[in-house]
Amino acid sequence: MDITLDSLHRASRHVSDTLGKAARHVQENPVGYARLYAISLVLFILIYQLLMPIVKGDTDMWYHLNGGRYFWNTGEVPITPFFSFLHPDREWINYFWGFQASIYKVYEWFDYQGLVIIRTLLLVGTLTLVMRILFEHVWEHRNLILFILLTSVFVIFIESRGYQLRPHLVSYLMISLFLFILELRPKWTPILPILTTIWVNVHGVEWVVGGLICGAYFIEYFTNQRFNVDPGQKRSRFFPIWLLLCGVATGLNPHGFDVLLASFSTPELITEFIQEMRPIPPEALHTIVINDLIFSHTDTLAVICILAIIAVIKSIYIRSPRISHLIMFAGGAYLLFRGTRLAWEWALLVLPLIATWSQTFNWNKQTRGNNHTYLLIITVVAIIPFASIGQKLDTSLPYPFDNTELPTEITQFISESGAKGNILVPPSYGGYIQWELYPYILIHSDMEFPPFDEHDFTEIRNAFNTDQGFLSATQKYHVDFIVVQRSHKYFRNIIKSKPEFIPVIFDDLYILYANSASQPAITAKSKIKELNPFNLIDKSIDADTAVHALKSFIESQPNIFRSYHALVRILIDSQRFDEALPYAQTMAKRFPDKPNAHFLLGNILENSEQCQEAIVHYERATNISNKQSKLFINKHIGTCHYLLKDFPTAYDYLNRSLDPFMAIEAIEDLYQLAFTGLVVGQTHQAEIILNSILQQSTEEHEEIRLQAQALLENIDRGEFDIGFTDWMKDPLNLTHE
Helix, strand or coil: CHHHHHHHHHHHHHHHHHHHHHHHHHHHCHHHHHHHHHHHHHHHHHHHHHHCCECCCCCHHHHHHHHHHHHHHHCCCCCCCCCECCCCCCCCCCCCHHHHHHHHHHHHHHHHHHHHHHHHHHHHHHHHHHHHHHHHHHHHHCCHHHHHHHHHHHHHHHHCCCCCCCHHHHHHHHHHHHHHHHHHCHHHHHHHHHHHHHHHHHHHHHHHHHHHHHHHHHHHHHHHHHHCCCCCCCCCCCHHHHHHHHHHHCCCCCCHHHHHHHHHCCCCCHHHCCHHHCCCCHHHHCCCCCECCECCHHHHHHHHHHHHHHHHHHHHHCCCCCHHHHHHHHHHHHHHCCCHHHHHHHHHHCHHHHHHHHCCCCHHHHHCCCHHHHHHHHHHHHHHHHHHHHCCCCCCCCCCECCCCCCHHHHHHHHHHCCCEEEECCHHHHHHHHHHHCCCEEECCCCCCCCCCHHHHHHHHHHHHCHHHHHHHHHHCCCCEEEEECCCCCHHHHHCCCCCEEEEEECCCEEEEEECCCCHHHHHCCCCCCCCCCCCCCCCCCHHHHHHHHHHHHHHCCCCHHHHHHHHHHHHHCCCHHHHHHHHHHHHHHCCCCHHHHHHHHHHHHHCCCHHHHHHHHHHHHHCCCHHHHHHHHHHHHHHHHHCCCHHHHHHHHHHHCCCCCCCCCHHHHHHHHHHHHHCCCHHHHHHHHHHHHHHCCHHHHHHHHHHHHHHHHHHHCCCCHHHCCCCCHHHCCCCC
16 A cells, blocks of 8 residues: 555656646746747637638628629629619618629639638638737737737637628728737838728728727827827838828728718618617626636627726826727727627727736736646636637538528529519528529518618518518519518418418428419419428328328428428328338438437337337437437337337436436336336336326326236235236337327
């Protein structure tokens, strides 16, 4: 024992010495480790972004693609809602025409993979500049902990906006680049007017932010001159001239200086319709919720806010405030409370303020002499961005374009039909619909404001949510098609007032109605007229009618999971297992990532006395199911093992999935748990469950009640034997959805 304890003590000392040496090496080489950390984090973000496909988001990217296509096809900047049947002649200031033209060309040359790369480069470029600004401020005190902390916070927050390709990403890059030049590379100031020209054509509405930055440093320059303040970085006498030229460059766009009006043309009540345009809730600026080293963007926003306030107070307290930093802090705060979407601009505007404050704080002194604490803090803080961002990666998504939440099947159906006309669709999907169907199909509106305003958004909202609103819209406009989400079940009652609209196709998320008066060729071929498209297993519809309709629909649309799922469910409920089997097998093959596909196939095999095969598919379902679904599927696996007379395994699954004392479970399942419990020696548990069966069983379960009574009598006599009781197959092999 002494030898063992001595060995453990030596091993412990060895580990402690190794960690101490590692901590001292980090403390002695903070700049090198800071660079290594920054490079590692940039490479991580690069790989992460390249692995993330283009996803639905709010479909804004697709109206940008459509605008770009219009530009290259016509040679004109799109300044009207050419894709809408509402106001095709209404003009507006298209302040992101350059972005639209650019990403369309990238798409034309490289498809969605090119868009993934552009999104990645914009985000990685921004984060690289942010890290560089922090590094060049923090390294003066070799403050590695603070550098890693600040880097982690800013990276998590800015990256959270990087899942969509929108012109905001260009603005974030430009803000970072302006700040980097003005803070750390003033000799590069002559290129700012060129950057301004690019910025105003790609995302001109953000001239306010560029103006705030240039104005802040312009004022600071003359303030420093007046009071002989050393700015730290040498600036030439032409410095303010280059900043003024940025203002001149703002007018170098198709709209000239009218682009300045874009920032003030937002409809007054737009915040009622677009959540990200609402003022940020005050509690978001100070509420932090940490879960296993996982920080959300709201947590990091609160951290940035707290640090910015501390930095302002500290700079005033030590009487060394930077005028430019205070102006950007105040201006950024105004923007922050104008709308949630401007939180990222605000965070970048206060970056120099926080970075400069970090120069006054030497955390190395706080941790000197405690190497283990220093190494622990470094390690924990360094892990945070990798854990927070990495947990969002889902490699199971289709790549490079994930269309699972988009009405792809519906737009393909309309396109292949050769139809022309107008379509009613919620604005949040308008971007994708116009991209896929213009110029043959026109939409009501998308999420652009302007050209659309509160009146347009109110009209389309009422059309989908009220009887009179729908009647008003269909009477005011000639509507050929309607796309509605299947989760919006009340719309079925609304559309009854216009029987000429017939459901013609659905996918997993959306339903398409066509106007039989204007699209008779399409509605005449509809396979789903007799179905409730919002609930395909509606019990009020005759099963044979539903089965016939779904089989016909699958023949014409073989790639829609909902149709297979509904057909198989209806056939199972009708005990038509042989008829359901080939459709279930096709469903599992076509949709291997759908847990229900494997579960329903397993259910059919279980009820067809093919339990060994059923278990294979049940296990496949559990591998891709959530925790609650796994419990439900495990119950069926337990039943299969019970039917195969593998009672120990059956008990293991049933005991894990059933809660006989706190939940209401099926009598058949309780009996199987009790019986298998007796087999494995859980006599007390089995006795309680069997008594529970007697207390709650009805005439419907008379056979099971008799078996339970028989088992209890044998337990009382101490004569329980597996062979004594007939193993009841018929009443016990039932499954319950």
